[in-house]
Amino acid sequence: MTIDKDSIDRADHLAALLSDERGAQILAAVQKVARARTPATAPVASSPEDRRVGVWEAVPGPAGCELIARTADPQTGRLWADVERVPGKAGARRVAVVGESTARGYLLDPVVTPTGVLQQQLDHMAGAGSYQCVDLARTGAGVLDLARVVSALPQLEVDVLVLLAGNNWSLQQLSLTDGDLLADALAEGGVAGLRAVFEDRIVRPTVAALLRRVQSVARSGGMQVVVVVPEFNLVEWTPEETWSVGVLPGERSTEWHRLGALARAEIGKRHWQRAIELCDRMAELDDGSSPEPGRLRGLALTALGDHAGARRSWEASRDAVTGQLLAHTPRVTARLQETLRRFAAENEYGLVDLRRELAAPDSGLPDPAHFLDYCHLSTAGMTVLAHAVAEQVVAGAPPASENSRQSLPSVPAGGSRSGAPATAAAPEQEAVGHLLAACHNAWHGQPEETLRRHISAALRLGGGREPAESLLGWLTTSIPGWATGRFSDLCYFPHAERYLSPNAVRAPLTLARTALPRVLAELLAVPMPQGAAGTADEQHDVIDLLAGRRDDAAELSQAARSSFFRSATPVFRAGFRAKAPGRCRLDLHYRTPHPARTPVLGRLEVNGQFAAPLPPSRTWTKVTVTADARDLNSVAVRWPSAEQSESAWREESVHALRTGRSPVMLPVFGEIFRAQVRL
Template structure:
């Protein structure tokens, strides 16, 4: 364990370098930070009295006929969608009051507001002779600071018990202070292992503080507290990222070995797969989560449960490197799980519901049986966790033995569960999950509620069409479902990943439905003689590296497309084959001076090969009608290897972005495109000019 963290050291080191650069603004900010840190160390602020509480979450404190009530604040209406759809929290009555706090897993993501864990917990308690109410304070996206704030105000609700289901959002970079960010900056160029170690120490300190606050709150109020330790979808979630730029010139070899190992695993060639995975680990120094996750799959194929779990957990935790890129899915790493367990054990008032242990007892290495995506629970997963919490809450009624708890069926309608699985398919596709997982959710949705097929058609129709969503009746139909609207509203960009389109089509049970789906895709007709289609606007093109774009229009401030994979694929639906022409402007990433070969393919056949370097090049490429087909046509650009270790100027730029707590890009770039137009062959050269 490293020594005590001195927040001055990383600031001083970076400031010294800044003073020799032109970045005076950051240098001034660091001077100011040094002053504040030094003053804080020498003169810590005196303890102040806690401010008066006038609200809890989005509910404002108001006097009521039976005592203090909390009414949902109109001023906070923009945040209503993140919380329980409850207008009023009544005054405390004679009933036992359990306050339920947590993140999106506790909110019941995908099922909310039709069915939530808090509602189900109240039902289980009441059907087991507990006269209890559950106040639902779970919030989608709850950050550590917000949890701390809720804990400081929860006494106003006069709870008889607390349940806290949180930890998945604690590893987001938003909880880092400026000095901690700069200490991480010191590690990135050459010491990624130290990056993980420092970040893990930050997570441990954060978990210590939050569990300590939960414990202090329970002891102050004289009530029991239950902390639910989150689990991760170990068996089926994939963080399929290439090695980051500080891994050197290994990208092409790594991808080749990865593809070989995947093929060997699929074919059951386990000894050969193990050899390939060993070679992969030597290349990426066990810093690519994919390698560890594939090793877990190898152990599962050999029915080695414990080694499989260890490998999957390693993949989950080494992925913390992705936190700097904002492409890390929420998760509760081992350092947080163990800190919760250790700190809770030190207090008689705090108990835990250990979800990793619960799921391991029933399924070994947990996967899609309990999880909708990386951490959000299926109906069965919710049921297992809620019953375990209810059993712990037997302390509220000592005369009722915990062992006598009767299990209660989860009251979720088939339509609600089907919609949840379809939403999960959409969400998983944006996280770059394999098509097999998307088909699993689509198949499950259709089996539960066959009419969900119409919602699938609606989604593909308005998300792949060029105009704003709201002008389409399909959007209005789907968004009229209260369960679906909050999830669809989050996505700014109009995207339908191609693997989701293919998964939906594959799971449609009837030939007539598949034919209708094909007709829907062809609504984006072939370009007329006076128009051109920009393939960079292809709604079906999407990779996990584009995930931040779903929520912000352009977080990296890019003026062009950047290829993060060695092959970039774009689709063009055509109602008929006709001669066309491509106007392409592209280059290799900055720093590439030598010419390298790039190949453009159409539907798997070579269309043109050409050489590129780091300067923009314009190309005009004819496309014969015989090479095209009715339906989806795929244009693929095959880029050269990512090249040697990135130059220091680019690395410094990304570290500076991290220092400002902005989106950064630590993964290799293969190529860049400023324009990719395709038009009918007689489209004028002047109009198609790049």
């Protein structure tokens, strides 16, 4: 197509008109009008003609409705169960498990899943052939995804619906209209107002619509319903360092970070009551928007024996991250847990509350042994879950099924169930699951003791050593990890292939800089291999300290990516490995966009030793230092003091929301264009 000069001139003129702030608002308004007039492309309710359910198609069969896999997209297929065909239920009661990644069995899927363990429990309880469990859970499922599956259940001849969901409900996809709503809330009430409106006007209405759909489908289809209330790994999960607190007004940011350092020091000294007082002052400054005070407070209360208080503090820490338009791990909030409990009670549905089922008997706190990470369950956790659900399913069965029932021995919360069938995982498969959990926890910046727990569990299981050695080799090779035999050895296991393949390029770069390789080598009792996955140019011995790093603003705030790294913490930390001890040169290109009016110099440290001062600078500044390098090395950039205007940040964020963009919700202490080590 030929474009004439007049058309080019008109396009240039239109671009000029839309290029300023007012133009961006006009363009966003036009997009909102167009979006409002566009009909929904994926209605929640399934039509009788639509036989699709997830990646399957419902078809009639000799024993009733069957499900046949139809997807050709491997990326979509890996989110659902690896089942090509579900036969008709014949004389069995069909149990559909609907939910998110916890219901899928993330990190153990497809070798062990909650649905598979539930099938074993029901066979044990009621006899083989009495129940047919169908896995309709989807990793990453949102509220609308769940509603579509629930709407399709009547055509599948489902007798029992098990709803295991809630962890993704605070991870809502925002519309342009939502942006206007949240912009008004942020402008008027700050972050506290933003969080309240997100919960009350966005999350709760969509959840209420889903639960009404469950109620309607269950009533019309005569289905039994079991509602499972998810739980979070409160005791073990630590908020990532990157996300400590958002932009606070005035001097509150400096004071908050000062109090945080004092609180951590008091905990180190075992001065529990003093630490609690400091945490309370931090929470007053941040209006409950930071996970850190609650986390530290819970540690102190646990040491004092106040387990109920620790639970409340850790739940507040967990919930603090929701509603701030920041990326965070899936989690169910206290309000959503209560919504599910109330929904089950009002409709007389079966209820399995994992807050109780997964609790350790001595403390009432969730037992970390039941978790692989923040919310995904270990085989032990799946067994507890499946036993409780099976009891509810059998208890609600029609009278005709009574004669086939058997009972499992009663078990205290958090205990083992002798007499219940073991999960189907072979020791080697379960060991690989723990190694994947170590990777996942390291990716999210979890403490060394968490990595040790999972790696030690893997090595205690039969067949765990060989995959642990393969993982260490994959993380420390000097060639691209995906091209190594070690990677192929790991991906022999279906759950490792499912988890590692989508991240084969980026994962080794990121994980090689965590404590994971060192902990693996230590527990394997082998020397640390030379090299670090993809971090060094073999010809020039140049190590890029930003390789594999996630830009704090782009990753957590989901804002537009930039050509430089934005640090949301007062200290940027990195590490590198040298082939042999010697001298190294470190080049750092940085700037500080929000220097304090009375600045305090920053400092560059190598292996804990002062290397160079870092003066505040709004323009790009280069610092070059030489230092002694040892085997494992650490680099810390302690930023000069910063004062980011809360009012200016709020104005920029409101404008971003009104124009359909993601605001940068975290403070930016400093920016790095290049950070390289030459050995």
